[in-house]
Amino acid sequence: MIEGVGLRKIFKSGIFSGKTIIAVDGVNIKIEEEETVALVGESGSGKSTLGRILLMLIRPDEGRVIFDGIDLTKLRGRELRKIRMKMQLIPQHPDEALDPRWRIYDSIAEPLRIHKLCNRSEEEDKVLELIRAVGLKEEHLSRYPYELSGGELQRAVIARALTLNPKFIVCDEPTSMLDLSTQASIVRLLMDLQRKLGMSYLFITHDLELARVVADRILIMKDGRLVG
Amino acid sequence: MLRYIARRLLQIVPTLLGISIISFSLLYIFPGDPAEFIVEARYAVEPTQEMVKKIRMEMGLDRPMLVQYLDWLSKAVRGDFGKSWTEDKPVMDLILERLPASAQLFFTTFAISIAFAMLLGIISAIYKDRAVDHFCRIFSLLGISIPSFWLGLILIWIFSVQLRLLPAFGYGGIEHLILPVLTWSFSFMAIKTRFVRSCLLEALSQDYVITARAKGLPERIVVLRHALRNALIPIITYFSLSISHLIVGSIMVEVVFSWPGLGSLLVESVFKRDFPVVQALVFISGVLFVIVNLVVDILYAVIDPRIRYGD
Amino acid sequence: MEFAFASEVFRSRIFKNNLCTIGFGIILFIAMLGLLAPVIADDPYKTNLAERLKPPSLEHPFGTDQLGRDLFSRVVHGARTSLFVAMTISLISMAIGCLIGAVSGYFGGIIDDIIGRIIDVFLAIPELVFNIALVGIFCVAYGVSTWNVILAVVITNWVSYARITRGIVLSLKEKEFVLCAKAIGARDSYILLRHVIPNAIGPIIVLATLNMGNVIMTIASLGFLGLGIQPPTPEWGQILNSGKNYITTAPWITFFPGLFIALSVLGFNLLGEGLRDVLEKRTLEY
């Protein structure tokens, strides 16, 4: 369903220093419908960059990203923004993933508003449905992010990612900042949702044991290359 | 290390060019013909067609702008800012005449302020939220808020008019230096005390301070060896950067006390419409800031292991 | 930096903060004096040579100046001038600086390189030197007017806003919520307007408050040098300037306007510091 072909990304820092970091170095990756692929690697192995390239949040220097038969690297502006409805990101730091000035409700409803998908009452129904699906209570909706714990926040982030019914989600170390017991509940939630909604995951983690439980397939990344 | 210095040198080139362009263009934001203004400034008469023509030829104002700029820049780099419009002297001579007075005032103030700022800043940080700290904070807030020209006049009124202890203006002996230095130090010190305090507080809140305490080191060593040594890096930068105030940092103080320094020169030149002097002072003070900044950065690389090896 | 945003907590903290309250009080006091100047004070322009250089009295609480004008009236009307001019300068430079800084920080690349260099250049030239030079030249070129002062100060003042805004935007850009907004298909303009700028407003308000103090000081300094707002319009620095010649015989001409400069600068500094404390305070610290 989503495929990266010959992906390569080099970061240059500064004009004068001339330091370059090869973050992703010739990667081919393919994820099928309703499949969970775990991407395991140590910090600095380029796994986060690869995830972001697949979402076209970072443009690759070389290679193509093909989603449902469309080459995303050829799209610009408007077309790309439309495609983005179908793919989502769940980032690593739940405390930074929601705008600190927005109430949880507004953050969850934001994707609907950006794409002008429904009116106010439909929006409210949709948000309520979503928070029930992720195990939050209605009272959480009127709060600000700093009033929620890490686990609650990550649930809100998940709800927001689900708003547009995506087909593909990149989970970028979604539990690395969370406690053990919270990790278990968040990962279980993600797995349940996948079964119910039929999505594909790229699950990025540094924990091989966790990857074994979650994934259908495990890819190991080292120094910008896939090694296993 | 050499590579680092070379890189920093390269980085300041665009900034220096920018400063030169701004200084140069100061004379060309007139809506009319600069030659007319030169005639007015130099001879204080209504400019005639002939005079304007003569000046234009003499100063090369008829050449293309870019040629004029390059000509000006190549001379400026060598310290030649042309001739004053009002006096029959090169601009650089006028500046050099005034430099000693400015330097004397600056370095005295600098030495005194830094000594007190370090002392007060450290005390204030160690006794955070205690009475001493509140005193230091109020003191520095006042130092920032009270205009130096007002403070200078008040001091003149107290020490010269009422007590007749010190001269109100003039330049020469120590007694002339006291009031200007006192006035300038008050605000100079205030800002620096705040900075020392906040840098040290920042350092004291770091994890390595807990490590040092957990080793059972006496508080004196924790503060001086572990916290202050880290805080010194930004503090030294900040202090050094204020060296660029040398040229014209004391404008207000110099004017109040009729101190014959560069600040007074700037203001006098503005009134006399002697703009090449103004132009030169803007250029020199900007360049000085950039150079001091560069030197500090290189010194930094010597002091701070993170930069030395991080390259 | 973490910010507490719930407005209720926020508001109560602002007023719990002593610095804020005192600073706000001082500013309010001076602003009220300025606003009510026509009601509580005489005509600041009325000269009376028979009443020259009179010390403070019931009739003239601050005394009179060398032309026999009532100093209280001039100082109070001076508050109008200073606050109005300072506000104009701050607003213009905030608009210009924030826009340039935000664009530079958000889009990065070559735009940012160029703007960054320009900011460096403006930071290198000492502000007051630049102001004096500019005002001097504007006066010769365009004739004497208050707009010279405003224009000259704006030219140097926008830089601090640009620099701070650029820094904040750069750090916000790295935040995951901006990335997430991008991931749901939001436009750059939307992200800048709805996420980046609202989150930058806190620190910018702090800067603007502290900056008001600076600007008032600059206006007064220019006035004192005789380069600022010209007489007969009453302005504190310029009153001080005329007072310095009478420091032996009539020190009150010097004393009162200086006191008001100091007070208003102090007011803005206190308020700014206080706001910074409130804004930067963590929601829960231990």
Place this chain on the structure above:
Amino acid sequence: MLKIENLKVYFKTDLGIVKAVDGVDLEVHKGERFTLIGESGSGKSVLAISILRLLPKNAEISGKIVFNGKNLLELSEEEMRRIRGRKIAWIPQSQSSLNPVLTVGFQSAEPMIEHLGFDKKSAFAKVLRIFDFLGIGRNRAKDYPHQFSGGMRQRVLVAMGISTSPELIIADEPTKGLDASKRAQVVGLFRRIEDRTMLIITHDLNFAEKLADRIAVMYCGKIVEVSPAKEFFNEPLHPYSKGLLDSLPSRGLKPIRGFQPSMMNPPSGCRFRERCEFASERCRREPPLFNLNGRSVRCWLHD
């Protein structure tokens, strides 16, 4: 060796009083590696740092911390200072705990110079021997912290801690922020210094399993279980301990229901009862610490 009785540490904040440690009793025996496990917000780090009396100013502390027969909370600041780094060493987390502008050799030598009267030269010589022993490399003593990787910094911190041969070592989250392979190295590192009494604070159950002799579990400011390590991992007594183990990916990734309660007003009675599958009416009263042949547990199930 170290006995803590009814220790309470409260923090006064803007929003109320945070009861980080709320009545803790525990004992560390000579020669054992005692490991304190807890999730974030359980108060475990606060407990550790209160032993050294290095809490921030807004903390209120009560109870007893008896070390070698002396109550540390009654000592003067100067007496306490002579214990820190000499009798009780602290091995902090590795990320930012080393001073960036001092060489690691000097930082490791500091406790010896301060407490044992070593001069700089002999202290440095001893540092080199310790560096050798821990596999840091003699030639690196003159390097600065930023030149080291996270795992190597952890070694330097251990070198610093053991240099004065302290009677008790407190290690705070030694594996925090390290990748899996680095964690294995830290386990090896701690095994090298195994003859010492250690109090290890961690949230990393795998790490605890490999190192600990005895385990204490902390939840919401209270100790809920103390057990020998082997028995703990085979058969945890407290429902929270069980839930924690079950949420490991290798043991089934089973979540504990509900959310951690607020530290400002924790539930009355047993603090875990709202999330516990065995909770009953009697859990409304706070359970005492029950003793069960060498293990203790704070749960009515074991009454």
